[in-house]
Structures are given as structure tokens and as C-alpha cells.
């Protein structure tokens with residue numbers, strides 16, 4: 229019997245979030261690291277299945293997390309202007325207010341395939357990160373709303389300080405900040421379908437992005453309602469969101485989106501050392517109000533291995 233028990237021994241076990249299905253993998257063996265345990269195939273397979281993977285009770289430090297992000301990404305996007313923690317990660321500073329569900333950089337012309345989180349210090353209460361699976365949202369929307377979003381793209385329109393646009397393009401185009409000029413605005417207008425940058429004056433750029441609110445997950449290959457319609461706009465003017473032709477999106481549709489996403493939102497209460505990986509092409513994330521300022525979460529964004537370039 230003992231031999232049999234030993235042969236079945238696994239250094240970790242799986243326990244998906246009840247009712248939501250997000251994969252949660254718990255370490256059993258002390259000192260076990262995600263970095264040494266999970267291959268790219270393991271991670272991508274779990275993402276294809278449930279859209280989010282949460283690793284708990286593993287022994288990774290912030291540096292191990294940094295290396296884990298690198299090991300499973302073709303390119304990590306990092307903003308050097310942010311307070312750096314490691315080469316690839318930065319501490320998340322997004323105020324104390326609740327933050328609506330969103331696709332990371334969902335209203336920008338380049339958005340990452342993967343959003344990564346690491347909990348260095350847990351909150352004593354509340355402050356959960358919220359997760360909502362866009363595959364399920366699409367399924368739960370009424371047939372008429374679903375069809376409309378599948379047939380008609382939406383438009384995000386807003387004004388952004390040139391400094392912010394420049395910093396964003398320097399990261400995404402991998403150019404030194406001072407080399408980014410109006411030519412690059414034009415280059416992105418040409419290269420990214422739906423994106424239009426237009427200079428208003430020396431300090432301000434008008435940005436318009438026409439894009440479908442429904443996308444195909446880069447991991448599961450299935451359709452998902454995944455976008456930034458519900459937020460956030462912490463550091464800038466909130467975008468005006470309409471149908472692609474400028475027509476207002478009916479209040480009933482906004483209400484339906486809010487109701488369905490709220491019903492399908494899982495709040496993750498962090499333990500110290502938790503690592504979370506989110507398929508940013510399928511699952512939207514956000515945050516409840518920050519009730520404990522001692523909470524410290526680090527984040528990273530990246531593009532998947534074997535994806536279409538980037």
C-alpha cells in the first residue's frame with residue numbers, strides 16, 4: 229500500500245475556483261517553485277482550458293516570478309518610467325478606488341496576450357482582484373446583444389497627452405523615447421487596423437480605436453467578450469465608447485453587460501506568494517476597492533511564445 233501511495237504522490241494538486249472554473253494549483257511539497265515545475269506547454273494548456281491559472285503555496289520570490297514571466301513569453305512589455313521592481317515587473321499603483329473589469333490596454337492599438345500578477349504582501353481584508361471569463365459572458369448575453377457585438381465593432385475615442393502616447397509607442401515599437409515622432413503616429417495608423425492618431429496641438433493627441441468587443445482567444449481559439457468597455461481610466465480622460473459609426477450604445481445594452489459581467493465575476497483574495505496568469509485575450513480583470521494599503525501586487529504584461537510576432 230505504501231508503495232502505491234508513493235507512486236501516486238504529486239507535489240501539487242488542482243482545485244478550480246468553485247463555480248468559475250479558473251484553475252488553481254496548490255503546492256504540497258515545501259520549497260516547490262512554479263518556475264521549476266511548470267513548462268510553457270503546461271501553462272498554455274491550463275490557460276486554454278480555463279483562461280486563468282493561479283498558483284498557491286509555491287515558494288517563488290519576486291525574482292523567480294520575473295524569470296517565470298520571461299521563460300514563457302516572446303516579449304515582455306515594460307515601461308521604464310514606472311517604479312521598477314525587477315527587469316520585467318512593476319508594482320501596481322492604481323489608487324484605492326474600485327477598478328472596473330478590463331482587458332489590459334484594451335483601448336490601445338497594441339495589447340498584450342498575457343497579464344501576470346504576483347502578491348508580495350497580502351491585504352488583511354478585501355482588495356480582491358476580480359476576474360471575468362469573456363467566453364462565459366458571450367454565452368450569457370442575450371442573443372440580440374451577442375449578435376450585435378459580433379456584427380458591429382465599437383469605437384473608443386479620447387484625447388491623450390503626447391507624452392503618454394510617446395512613452396507607449398517607445399515601449400511597443402521598441403524605440404528610445406526621444407526618437408518617437410509624428411511619423412510613428414502615422415506608422416501605427418497604417419499598420420494597426422482601426423487605429424487613428426491625430427495631433428491636436430503640441431501636447432495633445434486625439435486617438436480613435438475601432439475594434440470588436442469580441443475577440444478570439446490566442447490560447448483557446450474560442451470567441452470571448454473581452455474589451456475595456458467597463459474601465460479603467462485611472463490616469464487619463466475616460467474614453468467615449470460608441471458603436472463604430474458613432475451611434476450611442478443603448479443604455480439597456482450597457483445595463484445588460486454590467487449585469488452579466490457582475491454575475492460572472494470571481495473575486496480573488498490574495499495570499500502572499502500567489503502567482504496569477506491571465507489570458508488577456510479572453511478574461512477581463514479589475515479590482516475591488518483597496519481596503520488595506522499594505523497590499524503589494526506586482527504585474528507584468530507580455531506576448532506569448534509562438535504567437536504572431538510581437
Ligand SMILES: [Fe+2]
Pocket residue numbers: 330331332513
Ligand atoms: Fe489592468
